[in-house]
Amino acid sequence: MQSEQLRVALYVRVSTEDQAREGYSLDAQTKRLTAMCKVRGWTIADVYRDEGCSGRNTDRPEYRRMFSEIDRWDALLVLKMDRIHRNSVNFARMMEVLNKNGKGFISLNEKFDSTTAMGRFVMDIVQRMAQLESEQIGERVKIGMAKKAKSTGEPMGSPDPYGYEYCSGKLVVIESEAEVVRRIFDMYGSGMSMEAIACELSAEHIPTKKGGAWCRQTVRCILRNPLYAGYLRWDGMVRPGTQAAIVSEEAFESANGRGTLCRRRPRYTAAYRPRNRPSKAIPSMLRRRSWRTTASRRITRSGQFMWTTVSRGGAPTVQHTAG
Structure with a gap:
């Protein structure tokens, strides 16, 4: 695209702490960007102004309006890169949207222009850094959850399991659903198959947690989950939990085998x-x-x-x- 035909969207933003800084007001940013467009011969498609909005998320009205009107402009122009995003992951996602739609990104202070070869090279580095940050966050979360499982025995924040609901971060028994869980263990202990149990519950119009019909897999998940015996399973280990048990340990091990609740380490494999x-x-x-x-x-x-x-x-x- 030729510079004289370039339609640019000017994006300016200030957060609460930025408003007190000289040179970061919305009018000051707009003035400098307008001057650059005049020198380069670019056409200003529109000016998008977010006042009092954080750059750490994308929940900004003018930011959303700008991308809803993406067909009106060819490139996005900002004064500094932190005016558009302060989060590298969100920045990488924005660049992915711009590339998919054939749009450019230009930052005045950093001399960043994705319409040039050097700009695309810098963009690739930024995206790789965002990927690294995302993977490191995932690793830290996994380590933290493993430590929590070993030390506290508290739930790991999964959706409400059948028979329980979360209340202030704790699992609390729902007695009406707990009765169904006890019935499932009793029916399985009497010799009924998982398919037969699912058919009987569905015939009685007893809803699942999500309101659907029962199936073999749903019944199996309840029978195999040590949560109902007062335990938690995490990364191959079964440890005592803090939630109230719905069935006894004897009933659970009767359905799953003796010693199921005593496992503290992953099972050995052929490799070790x-x-x-x-x-x-x-x-x-x-x-x-x-x-x-x-x-x-x-x-x-x-x-x-x-x-x-x-x-x-x-x-x-x-x-x-x-x-």
Whole structure:
């Protein structure tokens, strides 16, 4: 696009703390941007003025109006980059919208112009920095939630589970729904399948948490969730929670197996087993009395267990491996 044909949208903003600064008033910003358009020969499509609005979010009336009228202008012009955004993630999202619609972005003070090669290079760096910030925030949130789960036993802020509701950050039992949860465990304990339980609840017009019909997966989620026994599951670990239990521990383990609520660490996988925990017992052939042998065990470099048998009569050594 040629500069003399460029239609620009002027965006000016002041927050409460900026209003006291000299040179940051809406009129001062508009005056400098208008002067630049006059020098460059650009046409001013409109001036969008947000007064008393924070740059840390996009909840600004003139900002929203400007993007609703995006077809009226070819480039967005601001005095400084922090006039449009103070959050790098929001800035990256804005640039994505501008690029998708073929619009440019120009910042007067930083000499930033996305219509040039250097401007596009700087824009790419800004977007990568925003991605890094977003990923780091996610990592910190996960670490914080893991610490909270281990130390406090409080819920992790998921939507209201069936049978409970959040009240001041705590899970409180809804007795009408709790009765349905107890019925589900009783029916499953009596031998009914999950499909049959879902059909019976739907036939009785009992709504789910979201008001829909029951299905096998909904019933399964309730039966497998240790929340109803007073526990919380997080990252493969089951720990006591602070919420009131709806069913007893015995009822929950009857539906899920003994020891389900005692697990404190993730289950071992084939890729990792503690060195003091053999993967397999001594092969059955080594336990036969007719062999009259003694057996010893050692661990190979590949992680296998090597069982060595020596006949009491002095027969040659026989080795067996167990993965």
